[in-house]
Amino acid sequence: LVGNAMQLGQMPHITFTKLAKKYGNVYQIRLGCSDIVVLNGDRAIREALIQHSTEFAGRPNFVSFQMISGGRSLTFTSYSKQWKVHRKIAQSSLRAFSSANSQTKKAFEQHITAEAMELVQVFLRHSADGRYFDPAHEFTVAAANVMCALCFGRRYGHEDLEFRTMLKKLDKFGETVGAGSLVDVMPWLQSFPNPVRSVYENFKNLNEEFFAYVKDKVVQHRESFNPDVTRDMSDAIINVIEHRQDSGLTKEFVEATVTDLIGAGQDTISTIMQWILLLLVKYPDMQAKLQELIDKVVGQDRLPSTEDRSSLAYLDAFIYETMRFTS
Structure with missing residues (x-):
């Protein structure tokens, strides 16, 4: 039922390294109902990811992945011809936005500048009288607002109800995604009441709500869309997917791509800003x-x-x- 899961402990990477000393740099374990191949050492990892990149490019066929971005996530979909088309179109959309008119790019830069100034003021308030504080939440708020400016052409006031609701969804995603992983490898956890199933249901509902939020924003963009003016990334993606005959993707991929951008973008930006601050202090x-x-x-x-x-x-x-x- 659980396979080797109970052996992994709180730091699986340390356990994997110890197992490699006994079984070699390439070995197989079982987590729940899934067989997992573990690679240790740079030689084995390089051989897999570089010499056999196509074979190792896929994602597991997990049920939880189908809940993210309406089941069309570029980040969580496995490697396939459609995935390659989706990635190419996402890249084309980024290029389309980067080559947008100077007014659009200037507006985006102004959003970033305003958010940076807001962040500085928040830091000054929190550190008044020499107080210490954890900046993680503030970085998440700033990153999410920058991604809203990129995707929707506007940033929010930090007390805006709609923005705070979106932030709660992003925070809860990080809290519940682990339950999705557990149910993926141990599907029998869905068969009876237990804490993991409850969190998993929250994960499912959270993704549906966040996707609905993004979908509503994209619908608003479609209604006011002008192919001659790229206001933000939503416009760029709509233009590439829906207004080019050779896109190869349905319009549902617009919402999925925007959802991926916001989720992955805010996490990447907030994480790297925390590291930058840490390294500057060090x-x-x-x-x-x-x-x-x-x-x-x-x-x-x-x-x-x-x-x-x-x-x-x-x-x-x-x-x-x-x-x-x-x-």
Whole structure:
């Protein structure tokens, strides 16, 4: 019924490493009803992911994955011809937005600037009188608002009821996704009342509610859509999927792609900002060097802009290295 699940403990990666010393770098275990192949060591992992990339490119056929983004998630759908088409269209949509008119890009940059200033004010309030605080929630709020600006062309006030409702859904997704994984490998947990089944049902309802929220926003965009004006990523995706004859995807993939962008984007952005803050605190010399560079290029009489990026190579390198180091 549970296979090797009880052996894994609180830190499965440590357990996997210990098992490799006994069974070798490639071995199989059973989690619930699923057989799992575990790879250890860079040689085995490189061989699988590079030399046999296509064979290892798929996702498990888990029931919980079908609940995310209406069952059409680019992130959680397995590798297939349709998946490759979906990825290509998502990339085309990003290019379409990046080549949008200067007014659209300037508006998006203004949203980011406003959110950054709001974040600074929140940090100042929380740290008044030398108090300590955990910035994780504040980073999540800022990242989610930036993704709303990217996908819907607007950012929310932090006390906005609609925005706070969306944030609660994003928070609960992280809390309940683990239950989805348990039910995927142990489907019998759905057969009788238990805490995992309850959380799993919450996970299911949460995804349906969040997808409905995004769908409503996309419907509003369809009603006011103008093919000559790309206001945000929703417009770009609608244009590529619904207004190009060779897209190969139905219009339902618009909502799925937008949902993926918001979910994955806010998590990635908030996580990397936490790491950046941690590394700046850990390496004050690097922090001072970055501040000196920004003061030299931007000065203290205005805010940074995208036009400054070409003159901030060290800052660019720091961000990229943080992403590499923490991934």
